[in-house]
Amino acid sequence: MQELRERIVADGEVIGRDVLKVDSFLNHQIDPAFIQRMGREIAGRFAGEGVTKVLTVEASGIAVAAAVGLALGVPVVFAKKKQAVTQQGDLYSAEIFSFTRRESVHITVAPKYLRPEDVVLIVDDFLAHGEALSGLVKIVRQSGAKLAGAGIVIEKRFQRGGEALRAEGIRIESLAVIESMKAGVITFG
Ligand code: 5GP
Numbered sequence: 001m002q003e004l005r006e007r008i009v010a011d012g013e014v015i016g017r018d019v020l021k022v023d024s025f026l027n028h029q030i031d032p033a034f035i036q037r038m039g040r041e042i043a044g045r046f047a048g049e050g051v052t053k054v055l056t057v058e059a060s061g062i063a064v065a066a067a068v069g070l071a072l073g074v075p076v077v078f079a080k081k082k083q084a085v086t087q088q089g090d091l092y093s094a095e096i097f098s099f100t101r102r103e104s105v106h107i108t109v110a111p112k113y114l115r116p117e118d119v120v121l122i123v124d125d126f127l128a129h130g131e132a133l134s135g136l137v138k139i140v141r142q143s144g145a146k147l148a149g150a151g152i153v154i155e156k157r158f159q160r161g162g163e164a165l166r167a168e169g170i171r172i173e174s175l176a177v178i179e180s181m182k183a184g185v186i187t188f189g
Contacts, residue, residue: 001041001175005188007034008154008176014184018128018159019100026125026153027060038175039067042123042151045173046072049148051121053077053114055140057096057107057132064153065123072121077114079107079139092142094135099128109139116144127152127174130161137170154178157189 013021025031042064051072056065057079069076079094091108098105114120120143122136133150140147149171155162156178166172177189 001038003034004038004153004176008178008186012186014181014186018156018181020126020154020156020178020181020186022154026063030063032063035063036067036070038153039064039069040071041175042068042121042173043071046121046148046151049121050119051148053118053120053145054123055079055109055114055120055136056123057081057136060126061124064125068121068123068151075113077109079109079136081105081107092139094138096131096135097129099126099131107135107139109143111143114140114143114145118143118145119148120145121148122150123152124150125153127155127161127172128159130159130165133161133165133172137165149173151175156181 007025011024015021025034052074054065054069054076056062058081062078065076091110093108096105120140124132127133152174154176155174158180162172179187179189
């Protein structure tokens with residue numbers, strides 16, 4: 001998506017060797033109109049797949065996932081990172097290593113929000129090593145629902161999570177693919 005590549009170049013900040021900060025429109029401040037355009041683009045790529053639920057993980061994926069859900073006219077479920085007292089009973093769960101927090105995080109979804117008859121589209125803001133996405137795929141598998149694929153805003157291809165998951169047969173659509181960020185220079189694929 002050309003507009004996204006332009007926004008990354010204009011507003012993105014490379015931290016160290018492998019972190020991209022896009023706080024001005026995605027990860028701290030949100031540009032709602034732009035998020036809606038990205039949501040429509042992801043929804044369009046999965047039109048005709050019979051998606052009944054969008055699934056993401058809190059927190060930064062929620063805005064884009066909501067825009068995708070709005071465009072497809074389906075509910076959006078977000079996996080919770082900390083079990084709240086309101087979450088009781090059996091839960092679908094997975095352990096993921098958080099790239100930005102550098103720690104293991106337990107994510108959960110209540111079975112009533114993911115049914116075996118659902119067709120699920122996973123949405124997230126970034127794809128790096130694929131930890132978050134694999135955790136969400138595990139949760140979809142536990143539920144018995146069908147996985148339509150994953151829609152990602154920014155994929156950092158050099159961290160190779162996408163490669164491993166595509167090799168498992170998962171369809172992944174990324175709106176911007178970054179090949180490298182050497183010396184702070186962003187190169188798109
Ligand atoms: P992965 O699990 O694929 O290694 O990393 C994906 C998750 O880590 C995303 O949910 C995202 O929140 C976070 N993440 C990974 N790389 C970046 C990055 O370069 N910038 C930001 N802001 N978040 C990232």
